[in-house]
Amino acid sequence: MRSGILLYGPPAAGKDTVTTALAALDGRYVPFRRLKVGSGKSSGYRMGTAAQLAGLEAYGDVVYRNERYGNIYVVDRPGLDRAFEGGAVPVIHLGQVTGVEQVAALSGARWVRVLLWCSRTSTAERSQRRGDTDTAARLAAWDATREDLHSYPQAMWEVRVDTDVATPQEASQQIDAFVRSAAPQS
Template identity: 80%
Template sequence: MRPGVLLYGPPAAGKDTVTAALAELDARYVPFHRLKVGSGKSAGYRMGTQEELAGLEARGDVVYRNKRYGNVYVVDRPGLEQAMEGGKIPIVHLGQVAGVEQVGALFPARWVRVLLWCSRASTAERSRQRGDTDTAARLTAWDATQADLAPYPQAGWEVRVDTDVTKPRDAAQQIDAFIRSAVAQP
């Protein structure tokens, strides 16, 4: 079964940074660009319209959707199919456990569930360092992520990385090693 990575964690935990480190390690790793319907930051997203979203929903092609920061974010079947072409390994960033569970259940792949974590103070500092204008909203999202994670079994994460103490390249190597061993198993 084709592999993919479900990368979960609070804002500023290092999802983009670890994704970049994975891509440097092996060109098969590619970021999955979710469809974003709304405004604001467009880098790292496929910007879409309400009409496009309605079409995906009508065809049953929405695997997971969530609302945050006044926008709708979508993991869609056609986008995942395209991201996996040619043996690529998509890395899907998610901020909700429901998204991890839903993508894992509704799209056939050997999904590796990775928990990236950092302290609330690190989220605040990293958010300020990267120039976010909505750090308060990101801290609210950090709180929601911690609450969302609380009932989820720790065994549900195949790889867990504390980005307060683990360098991005080391995190990428841990994730890659797990994927290589998981894919090698019959």
């Protein structure tokens, strides 16, 4: 059975950094590049058009979509199929629990649900340090993430990592250990 990782957390919790550490630990871990319709940062995304999005929607190939920072972000079925090729373990970054639920509900894959957390202060400091021009919007997203978490049971998270305490390498080792222990034995 195919396996994947769903990284959930507020802005600047370390999703990119932990994904990089996972890939360094084991080359099977690959970042899933969501389709992004809009402007701004393109690194880490597959930039798309409104027409492409409409086509995916028409064929029922949108697994999850959300709007934030004036853009649309999409987890799509064709993109996921490509991400699993060659036995890869895609790592998907999500900022909404509903996204985690919708992707985890896909049949044919075992998804490990990971909560990466950091303090609001850390989000502000990390956002400014990396040069974000929309730190206020990222703090509003941090607030929304915290509210989002209160609506769901903590048991939905198989791995929880506080990135204010754990290094990216420690986080990746903890996630990798869980993925390996949860893998079906052949």
